[in-house]
């Protein structure tokens with residue numbers, strides 16, 4: 001299914017994300033808050049990634065110059081580098097999810113389960129703004 005089709009058939013009324021039965025409808029303010037939170041996260045993650053990348057570059061340069069290092073020193077640097085890389089990778093993945101959520105908000109497909117097309121659920125999104133699957137699809141995916 002193309003994005004256009006989802007927008008036309010499943011987006012919430014009036015451009016607001018869909019919600020599940022039993023939940024209160026979204027208000028413009030709530031969507032604005034969620035968007036601001038996601039944008040704040042994206043900015044923070046971009047900073048974290050650039051800090052981690054600078055750290056990795058420094059460590060790589062140090063290890064190049066560190067011909068005189070003893071074994072223990074080299075081990076510590078490897079460990080630090082792997083640690084920085086893990087931080088950068090996590091942040092990149094998180095940033096990707098955040099940007100995807102923002103793109104879906106802009107496209108009017110935010111809050112539609114990517115698997116079954118049902119609403120992800122307002123309360124779930126307020127707890128996990130990056131969620132792209134409804135609870136039952138998420139649970140099915142985790143069991144696989």
Ligand SMILES: [Zn+2]
Pocket residue numbers: 113114115116117118133134135136137138
């Ligand atoms: Zn689903």
